[in-house]
Amino acid sequence: MTRSEFDDELTPFLQGSTSAAWSVRAASGRRLAAVAEVPEVAEVLHRLLLDGRDTFVTQETAEALLGRWDVLGLRMVLAALASADDDTGDQLDAAILNVCGQSKEDGERLAALCSALTSDADNAVSREAHRILEPLR
Structure with missing residues (x-):
């Protein structure tokens, strides 16, 4: 896929x-999660994870990222969780459980x-990873 085709496919979702x-x-959020490694997409996903207008957006985006079952997807959710308000944090925690x-x-x-x-370089991500990991041990 060329960059132009890639852009044409993603532009409507961006x-x-x-x-x-x-x-x-x-x-x-669901569609962009599949290409979370693209820097422009990562910024948009972070904003969607912290969507202040509807927690459904937060949950759907988080579940799509977690459904990747990779470090990048989880890292993005944990980074958002570290700065989320209580309601958004609850939705992100629920997505992890779901x-x-x-x-x-x-x-x-x-x-x-x-x-x-x-051991992530971002202390907030590292702290959230420890918090999630503790009850799993």
Whole structure:
């Protein structure tokens, strides 16, 4: 896929991330989570994780990132969690439980990802990784 094709595919979702409609912002978060490693997308995802207008956007974006089952997706959720207000933090915690708390195997996978983030350069991410990891031990 060329950069132009990539941009053409993502532009509607990048634009949708600022929509007044919560459903459009949530759909944008779900789609953009698949390409979270793109710097411009990462910034948008962080904003969607902390969406101040609707916690559904927060939860959908977080669940899509967590559904990647990789360090990057979890790191983005933990970074948002570290700066979230109480309501948003509750939604992010619920997303972690919804995606990563369905089975013993999920818990083990989450523990492995959190272990990798306990020494993250961002102290807030490291702190959140320790908090999530503690009850899993």
